[in-house]
């Protein structure tokens with residue numbers, strides 16, 4: 199489903215930052231991959247490359263058989279197949295929850311308003327907040343906002359979902375309500391790449407954990423292997439810090 | 442003594458005191474103005490002013506030759522008088538109905554009255570006000586369009602539109618509006634054979650456009666970049682994301698500075714008087730030269746500008762309240 203081969207990405211702002219160095223990874227359909235690593239290790243950058251918010255300098259990314267790094271590829275249509283959930287929710291504050299979830303269905307997928315609203319209500323039921331359809335994002339708690347953001351991404355019926363620290367900005371008591379929605383998605387067979395330090399989540403539904411450091415993939419393994427018996431020193435040091 | 446102190450600390454009393462001070466200052470201003478004009482022995486003639494806003498025009502139509510009225514033909518809102526002169530030639534006078542002073546068979550001498558009526562007509566000030574309004578509204582609309590395009594070009598990562606936009610903005614902001622108006626009138630106007638009206642409107646539009654572009658750019662940049670990323674990650678292209686996600690949010694923040702810009706534009710439109718457009722200020726000057734009532738005329742002109750700018754402020758406040766509803 200996802201095939202990343204030898205991807206490099208360097209930023210030149212004040213300093214030269216090698217955000218990704220020779221990163222390769224494969225994710226099969228229905229697999230859940232969890233990426234961990236210290237801040238600045240390139241986790242967000244790899245996710246952003248997967249839906250082309252960031253363009254790799256070198257290397258190839260293929261999603262569902264479509265080569266993203268090919269100039270001829272219509273990036274917008276690929277993006278519609280890859281849902282993304284951000285740490286900071288990024289709901290559209292000038293729209294109601296209903297409008298947040300319907301807008302792209304109507305404008306990008308070309309669905310009718312009735313059909314879009316019907317799908318939206320189903321999704322809001324699924325993430326557990328149908329009663330908030332007519333509220334504005336500022337009237338919701340962080341956990342509720344993030345669940346709307348998940349519904350908004352799912353409304354495009356994506357083949358892949360990307361989560362970038364989806365629970366890091368939440369108060370502790372709201373983390374579980376979002377994780378529960380994510381776990382339910384995993385069980386339905388969604389292909390997911392999740393940047394998260396929630397070990398419980400990784401152990402419960404993760405097929406593979408990737409440890410990144412300084413733009414490189416340092417270690418890959420099953421959750422139990424990585425958490426209980428990491429091979430690399432840097433992985434051990436990192437886990438010792440967060441656990 | 443203590444009661445006075447208490448009184449001075451009473452918020453209600455202090456409130457009344459500050460309103461009284463305000464009133465005193467205003468009264469003082471009026472008295473001062475009147476005293477000053479006395480010193481220069483100015484004779485106020487406010488009664489001269491209304492006719493420059495609206496005046497009653499009386500029209501009298503007289504017959505050209507000695508003639509006999511042969512017929513009165515009604516046609517809609519007008520009546521045609523058919524008169525036959527001494528050579529047997531028919532003459533036609535197309536006049537408003539109900540105002541006719543003659544009947545069929547009347548024998549008329551040259552110069553006799555055929556019809557008489559009065560009509561309200563806009564005076565120079567009112568026509569100037571209307572022209573100012575037309576120029577301002579057109580320049581505001583064109584200024585928004587130019588500003589939006591330039592603002593987006595300015596934010597583009599493509600160097601061609603970006604640097605064109607920067608060049609245009611710097612050019613406009615670095616030269617006096619008066620000079621720009623002359624250039625649009627003498628150069629652009631000649632090359633594209635524009636009327637002075639359109640030369641004036643375009644000069645003001647391009648002037649406003651440069652400032653609007655900067656306001657729009659700042660507004661768009663003030664929207665968190667996560668909004669654009671969320672929109673793009675849903676598969677929206679640049680246009681859709683701008684149209685439905687970024688610009689509606691930016692608009693709310695842009696509105697106050699934009700209103701300030703357009704109020705300036707209404708006032709700056711007084712400069713197009715130099716290219717033979719008799720807008721409000723120029724109309725005031727022309728009335729001043731013929732009546733020497735400069736004081737009354739320019740107080741009136743100022744009041745008319747205030748009406749325009751105040752209406753615009755009110756309109757913007759209304760819009761702001763409408764858009765604030767979603768926060």
Ligand SMILES: Nc1ncnc2c1ncn2[C@@H]1O[C@H](COP(=O)(O)OP(=O)(O)O)[C@@H](O)[C@H]1O
Pocket residue numbers: 209210211215216217235236237238239240241242243244
């Ligand atoms: N747009 C950018 N411009 C410059 N540097 C960036 C940009 N995006 C990310 N970086 C840098 O790239 C490195 C990796 O960032 P990121 O992928 O966000 O790390 P993580 O998500 O693992 O914390 C960091 O050093 C970060 O400062």
Ligand SMILES: [Mg+2]
Pocket residue numbers: 241242243362363
């Ligand atoms: Mg990150």
